[in-house]
Amino acid sequence: MATAKPATKAARTTADDETPKKIMKMVPVSKIDRDPGQPREHFDEAKLNELAASMKALGQLQSVTVRYNPETKRHTLVMGERRWRAAQIAGITELRAEVLYGVPDGDPQTLARAVAENVARADMTPMEEAKGFQKLVDLGYPIEEVAVMCGKSEAYVGWRIDLLKLAVPVQEALIKGHLPVGLAWYVANLSADNQQRFLGRWTRGEFATTRDAEAFAQACRQAEEERAAQGSFFVLAEGVEEAARAVGARGQDRLFGEVDLPSEERERIAAARKQLTGKIERLGTAGAILSELATTDPGELALLLAGAPGGIAAQKLRIEHLREVSMKAAKTLREAQAVAAVRAGALQVDPELAAAPADASSHTHSAA
Known part of the structure; x- marks a missing residue:
C-alpha cells in the first residue's frame, strides 16, 4: 500500500494563506491603504489633530484592523481610519494592527464590521450612514439584520437609506449642514x-x-x-x-x-367658510380667559379654585x-x-x- 507523501512547504503555505486568520502585529503606516469602499468620507480636521496629539503623547491606545492583500503585499483598512490618518499627522511610522489573512476583497462580514463600527460613531454624516447601510443591503442583508448589526432601529435604517433618493445638490446641502x-x-x-x-x-x-x-x-x-x-x-x-x-x-x-367647481359647490364652500371663520373668531374669548389665568397670582388661584368642584x-x-x-x-x-x-x-x-x-x-x- 502506497504511503501518501507529505505536502510540500509551498503547498502548505498556499493552503494556510487561503484559510482566514488574524494576527496582531506592527504594520508600517506606509503599507496601509484606505478602503475605497469605506462609507465614511468626511473627517473633522480639528478632531484628527487632537487625536494625533494624543497618539504622539500617549502612544496608540487602540489597534486598527487591516486586511492583507497577498498580490500587492499591502494592507487595506477595515477599521481605524481616523487612527491611521492621525498617525500620519503625528509622524508615527508603525501602527499596532489586527491583520486579517485570507479575507477576500468585498467580504460581506468584513464590510459589515466596518460599517457597524463607523455608524456607531457620532460624527458620521447622515449620507455616510445611508451609503453604509445600503452597501449591507446590497450584500443581501435584510434591513432588520442591518439594524441589529449597527445598533439602530429598522425605521432608522430605512429613513437613512431613503436619503439616497436626494438629488446631488440637496445631498451636498445636507452634508454641509444647510438642510436638517x-x-x-x-x-x-x-x-x-x-x-x-x-x-x-x-x-x-x-x-x-x-x-x-x-x-x-x-x-x-x-x-x-x-x-x-x-x-x-x-x-x-x-x-x-x-x-x-x-x-x-x-x-x-x-x-x-375652487378651480372649475360647479356654482352649487362654490356656494357650499362659501357658506362653510363663513361658519368656520365665525367659530375661530370666538376663540378670542377662550384666549382672554387663558391670559387671565396665566397672569393671576398662584396664591389667589389656590384660594379661588380649591373649593370649586373637582378642585x-x-x-x-x-x-x-x-x-x-x-x-x-x-x-x-x-x-x-x-x-x-x-x-x-x-x-x-x-x-x-x-x-x-x-x-x-x-x-x-x-x-x-
Missing part, C-alpha cells in the same frame, strides 16, 4: 426637479419654521401623486414671484381649490386638554397652510405639453 436631516427625508420623497426647487425656497428663507417646511414638502408630494394619477406633472415654482406670475388672476381660486386638579386637566387639542389644531392648520401654498405656488404641467418634442426646461414655465 429630518426635513431632508421629506424632500427625498419629491421628484429630483422639485427637490432642487424646494431647496431654493428653503435657502431663501421662505419658511417660518422647519415644521412649516416639512408640511410644505408633504403637500408637494401629495400633489405629485395626485397629478401622476391623472397622467400629468406637478412642477414646483422656483419662488414666490414666479408662483405669483403662474397663478395670475386666479390666485384665490387656486388657493382655495384645582380638575381645572388643570381642562386646561391641559385644551392645550392638547390646540396643538393638534395648529398641526392641522399648518398642513392646510402648506396645501394652500402648494396650490397657489406651483405650476401644473399639461401632459400634452410634456409629451411635445420641446426642451425639458419649458415644462417649468407652462401653467395648466
Whole structure:
C-alpha cells in the first residue's frame, strides 16, 4: 500500500494563506491603504489633530484592523481610519494592527464590521450612514439584520437609506449642514426637479419654521401623486414671484381649490367658510380667559379654585386638554397652510405639453 507523501512547504503555505486568520502585529503606516469602499468620507480636521496629539503623547491606545492583500503585499483598512490618518499627522511610522489573512476583497462580514463600527460613531454624516447601510443591503442583508448589526432601529435604517433618493445638490446641502436631516427625508420623497426647487425656497428663507417646511414638502408630494394619477406633472415654482406670475388672476381660486367647481359647490364652500371663520373668531374669548389665568397670582388661584368642584386638579386637566387639542389644531392648520401654498405656488404641467418634442426646461414655465 502506497504511503501518501507529505505536502510540500509551498503547498502548505498556499493552503494556510487561503484559510482566514488574524494576527496582531506592527504594520508600517506606509503599507496601509484606505478602503475605497469605506462609507465614511468626511473627517473633522480639528478632531484628527487632537487625536494625533494624543497618539504622539500617549502612544496608540487602540489597534486598527487591516486586511492583507497577498498580490500587492499591502494592507487595506477595515477599521481605524481616523487612527491611521492621525498617525500620519503625528509622524508615527508603525501602527499596532489586527491583520486579517485570507479575507477576500468585498467580504460581506468584513464590510459589515466596518460599517457597524463607523455608524456607531457620532460624527458620521447622515449620507455616510445611508451609503453604509445600503452597501449591507446590497450584500443581501435584510434591513432588520442591518439594524441589529449597527445598533439602530429598522425605521432608522430605512429613513437613512431613503436619503439616497436626494438629488446631488440637496445631498451636498445636507452634508454641509444647510438642510436638517429630518426635513431632508421629506424632500427625498419629491421628484429630483422639485427637490432642487424646494431647496431654493428653503435657502431663501421662505419658511417660518422647519415644521412649516416639512408640511410644505408633504403637500408637494401629495400633489405629485395626485397629478401622476391623472397622467400629468406637478412642477414646483422656483419662488414666490414666479408662483405669483403662474397663478395670475386666479390666485384665490387656486388657493382655495375652487378651480372649475360647479356654482352649487362654490356656494357650499362659501357658506362653510363663513361658519368656520365665525367659530375661530370666538376663540378670542377662550384666549382672554387663558391670559387671565396665566397672569393671576398662584396664591389667589389656590384660594379661588380649591373649593370649586373637582378642585384645582380638575381645572388643570381642562386646561391641559385644551392645550392638547390646540396643538393638534395648529398641526392641522399648518398642513392646510402648506396645501394652500402648494396650490397657489406651483405650476401644473399639461401632459400634452410634456409629451411635445420641446426642451425639458419649458415644462417649468407652462401653467395648466
